Amino acid sequence: MPTFEIFNLPDAGEGLTEADIVTWRIAPGDVIEVNQPILEIETAKSLVELPSPFAGVVSRLLVPEGETAEVGQPILEVDVDPDGEPAPDAAPAADAAPVADAAPAAAPEAHAAPASAPAEEAPEPVLVGYGVKAGKAHLRPRRADALEPVGGEQDVSSYPVLAKPPVRRLARDLGIDLTTITPTGPGGLVTREDVESHAKATSAQTLATFPGDDQPWLATGTTTNDGRSTRVPVRSVRKRTAEAMVQSAFTAPHVTEFLTVDATETMNLVARLKQDKEFAEVRVTPLLIVAKALLLAVKRHPEVNAAWDDAAQEIVYKHYVNMGIAASTPRGLVVPNIKDAHRLPLKELAVELQNLTLEARNGTLPPKAMSDGTITITNVGALGIDTGTPILNPGEAAILAFGTMRQQPWVHNGEIVPRYVTQLALSFDHRLVDGELGARVLSDVGRVLTDPSQGFVWA
Amino acid sequence: MAGGPLDTEGLVTLLDHHGRRQSDERFDDLASRLAPSDLRDMYRAMVVTRAFDDAAMALQRQGELGLWVQSLGQEGIQAGSGKALRASDYVFPSYREHVVAYQRGLDLPQMLRLFRGLEHGPWDPSEIGFHLYTLVIGAHTLHATGYAMGMDRDGRVGSGTEDDGAVICYLGDGATSQGDFNEALTFAAVTNAPIVFLIQNNQWAISEPTTRQSRIPLVHRADGFGIPSMRVDGNDPIAGYAVTSWALEHARSGNGPVLIEALTYRMGAHTSSDDPTKYRERAQEDYWRERDPIARLESYLTEIGEFPEEFVAEIEAEGKEMAERARTLVRSWPAPPATSMFDHVYAHPHAAVETEREWFERYESSFTDTEAAR
Numbered sequence: 001m002p003t004f005e006i007f008n009l010p011d012a013g014e015g016l017t018e019a020d021i022v023t024w025r026i027a028p029g030d031v032i033e034v035n036q037p038i039l040e041i042e043t044a045k046s047l048v049e050l051p052s053p054f055a056g057v058v059s060r061l062l063v064p065e066g067e068t069a070e071v072g073q074p075i076l077e078v079d080v081d082p083d084g085e086p087a088p089d090a091a092p093a094a095d096a097a098p099v100a101d102a103a104p105a106a107a108p109e110a111h112a113a114p115a116s117a118p119a120e121e122a123p124e125p126v127l128v129g130y131g132v133k134a135g136k137a138h139l140r141p142r143r144a145d146a147l148e149p150v151g152g153e154q155d156v157s158s159y160p161v162l163a164k165p166p167v168r169r170l171a172r173d174l175g176i177d178l179t180t181i182t183p184t185g186p187g188g189l190v191t192r193e194d195v196e197s198h199a200k201a202t203s204a205q206t207l208a209t210f211p212g213d214d215q216p217w218l219a220t221g222t223t224t225n226d227g228r229s230t231r232v233p234v235r236s237v238r239k240r241t242a243e244a245m246v247q248s249a250f251t252a253p254h255v256t257e258f259l260t261v262d263a264t265e266t267m268n269l270v271a272r273l274k275q276d277k278e279f280a281e282v283r284v285t286p287l288l289i290v291a292k293a294l295l296l297a298v299k300r301h302p303e304v305n306a307a308w309d310d311a312a313q314e315i316v317y318k319h320y321v322n323m324g325i326a327a328s329t330p331r332g333l334v335v336p337n338i339k340d341a342h343r344l345p346l347k348e349l350a351v352e353l354q355n356l357t358l359e360a361r362n363g364t365l366p367p368k369a370m371s372d373g374t375i376t377i378t379n380v381g382a383l384g385i386d387t388g389t390p391i392l393n394p395g396e397a398a399i400l401a402f403g404t405m406r407q408q409p410w411v412h413n414g415e416i417v418p419r420y421v422t423q424l425a426l427s428f429d430h431r432l433v434d435g436e437l438g439a440r441v442l443s444d445v446g447r448v449l450t451d452p453s454q455g456f457v458w459a
Numbered sequence: 460m461a462g463g464p465l466d467t468e469g470l471v472t473l474l475d476h477h478g479r480r481q482s483d484e485r486f487d488d489l490a491s492r493l494a495p496s497d498l499r500d501m502y503r504a505m506v507v508t509r510a511f512d513d514a515a516m517a518l519q520r521q522g523e524l525g526l527w528v529q530s531l532g533q534e535g536i537q538a539g540s541g542k543a544l545r546a547s548d549y550v551f552p553s554y555r556e557h558v559v560a561y562q563r564g565l566d567l568p569q570m571l572r573l574f575r576g577l578e579h580g581p582w583d584p585s586e587i588g589f590h591l592y593t594l595v596i597g598a599h600t601l602h603a604t605g606y607a608m609g610m611d612r613d614g615r616v617g618s619g620t621e622d623d624g625a626v627i628c629y630l631g632d633g634a635t636s637q638g639d640f641n642e643a644l645t646f647a648a649v650t651n652a653p654i655v656f657l658i659q660n661n662q663w664a665i666s667e668p669t670t671r672q673s674r675i676p677l678v679h680r681a682d683g684f685g686i687p688s689m690r691v692d693g694n695d696p697i698a699g700y701a702v703t704s705w706a707l708e709h710a711r712s713g714n715g716p717v718l719i720e721a722l723t724y725r726m727g728a729h730t731s732s733d734d735p736t737k738y739r740e741r742a743q744e745d746y747w748r749e750r751d752p753i754a755r756l757e758s759y760l761t762e763i764g765e766f767p768e769e770f771v772a773e774i775e776a777e778g779k780e781m782a783e784r785a786r787t788l789v790r791s792w793p794a795p796p797a798t799s800m801f802d803h804v805y806a807h808p809h810a811a812v813e814t815e816r817e818w819f820e821r822y823e824s825s826f827t828d829t830e831a832a833r
Contacts, residue, residue, distance in 0.1 A: 010520060035513075142825050
């Protein structure tokens with residue numbers, strides 16, 4: 001009986017997904033041989049002649065000339081046993097039925113193209129090395145009890161992030177953790193665009209304002225009809241600052257202690273270091289000496305350099321100091337930190353401090369500069385302020401506010417003389433730092449500022 | 460002629476393109492070793508391989524092979540050089556040396572397991588002295604050199620007996636632009652390795668003509684490395700045999716490496732994924748079609764009265780049978796388990812590979828459309 005064979009459109013290149021049917025060299029009823037040229041197709045790469053895989057009589061051409069067929073789509077039906085006995089009535093129809101379904105072009109009644117047919121979208125060439133276009137991939141069906149889920153809910157920690165090496169490199173250069181990026185590439189691939197848009201979304205940028213507007217904070221806002229107020233969505237740094245402060249202020253019970261000290265010797269030291277050749281390239285400020293003083297105090301009281309892990313009900317003592325410096329930047333307040341500040345000699349500490357200040361001002365701080373701080377200084381004195389009650393950077397146990405340094409009448413060696421005086425304030429998390437520990441830390445800082453030579457004793 | 464040979468300087472031709480025997484006193488003695496039956500062997504290898512080549516190309520177009528690489532047009536130098544090989548020699552092919560594979564005793568349809576994507580090593584190289592195909596351009600020139608250095612250390616060179624062997628490494632003109640090839644020449648030269656580099660200059664590195672890859676004929680590349688070299692008409696199987704015999708003798712006797720440039724032409728596309736009409740002229744193809752190696756040897760065999768009809772019928776039948784068997788076999792092969800890809804990564808068990816295999820098995824078993832599930 002007649003036996004029908006179907007020829008599916010092959011991939012005539014490498015990784016092609018579709019081809020245009022250009023010319024049929026055969027018509028229904030033609031007798032064909034194996035390897036006889038039967039049609040010409042045009043792929044993204046070339047015009048290709050296809051040879052018949054079967055010998056027999058052409059039964060139907062399933063895709064007309066001029067149409068685009070997908071690789072794997074049936075394009076030709078051949079009767080490979082035309083001289084056989086006539087089939088029982090139902091047989092050939094049953095054989096052909098699935099073909100009719102899959103081949104709308106040849107079956108007029110099935111003009112509603114199946115979902116898989118490229119009906120609307122314009123053909124887009126697919127070349128080796130460029131991958132298929134988004135949405136083209138067919139997902140294999142997965143078992144309900146699949147061990148490792150793939151897709152929306154995947155656990156990123158157990159899956160390697162997929163990204164090409166240059167993209168990994170880009171992310172590393174930008175200081176972006178690949179796992180924090182939402183991939184949009186095929187198969188969950190993180191693309192260059194993903195990294196760039198993530199970087200754009202998380203790093204400093206110039207706000208678009210209308211000409212002459214010197215109030216960039218209004219840029220993203222909507223001004224009310226009467227023009228008297230503007231509502232600005234809380235985003236980015238403002239949002240993170242708000243969240244951090246709320247979390248910190250309402251979870252860690254804050255205690256703040258104050259100390260006013262005569263820092264004249266600190267000022268003398270700063271003046272001397274400014275003359276020092278070794279410090280010629282770097283800016284020396286009183287903040288540098290305060291940072292060093294705090295490092296010395298932490299060295300003497302390491303318990304203050306810690307964090308409260310509420311979930312684990314544990315106190316995490318840090319054996320390293322990542323010293324945070326609260327900084328005002330073009331996009332708001334950030335607290336970058338100097339990594340492993342406890343290891344740095346004074347000169348290197350000064351360099352790091354300068355770099356950090358510079359990057360903060362230029363808005364070029366990488367995100368990682370803002371993470372894993374252990375203790376913080378806020379230099380409120382830079383704005384001419386005496387002191388304040390700082391709120392802890394979340395995840396830290398102490399923050400030191402350093403007030404303005406100015407000459408004031410002070411009792412020195414039994415006489416009232418003008419001295420450089422400053423106020424220090426130390427806020428700490430009372431869950432793990434008691435008043436006494438806080439007092440000792442603050443007093444040590446004050447001691448070094450009053451007499452920097454004490455640093456030799458404690459270094 | 461655009462894209463044609465730079466020139467034909469120093470080209471050894473013993474059979475011109477009309478099939479007329481030419482004399483070259485340097486190689487006449489070597490060529491005279493070929494008895495009529497040897498000539499017919501070469502003819503058979505070329506014709507059967509071409510039939511197989513055609514069948515394989517059609518199978519690719521029918522969606523049965525992922526890729527196919529035609530040897531069409533280059534059979535002359537392959538048959539000639541393959542004829543010059545001994546059992547004690549070892550071949551590093553690139554991926555187009557189907558005629559040599561046939562001569563080494565490979566059942567050609569088995570080769571299609573590679574091009575159907577079923578396995579990387581469809582034959583045992585040590586059994587037939589024919590290494591696996593290397594699709595990375597030029598990478599195997601280093602492997603070949605290392606193998607030749609090993610043969611030297613094993614004392615399989617310079618004994619003056621039939622056991623002496625050499626490596627022959629086939630590469631294309633495109634591979635000469637690779638760093639690997641230049642490193643291989645450096646090592647082969649300084650270690651005096653018993654290796655013959657046979658460049659099949661088929662004029663085109665995919666779409667890049669040889670004229671745009673080198674300012675000098677490729678044969679002169681050897682000069683800077685201190686390696687003797689020879690240029691041969693690549694569509695002349697007799698000259699191919701004679702020149703390769705000379706080169707292999709040189710290497711087997713412990714005199715070190717030799718480089719041969721065989722001028723030939725790739726009549727087909729680079730691979731089934733390529734369309735040469737986009738970058739070269741029909742006129743050039745016609746020029747080379749007149750210089751076909753099979754037609755050339757056929758004229759000569761007819762001329763000397765050594766081309767009996769039954770021989771023609773016999774090889775035609777062999778070609779047909781092989782093509783038919785290729786078509787049947789290819790469609791009959793089941794897909795191997797995907798995990799077989801881990802089998803030959805290392806010769807011995809390897810923890811990292813095992814971990815990946817286990818992960819992959821778990822991953823595969825999470826689908827419902829696996830072989831087992833069906």
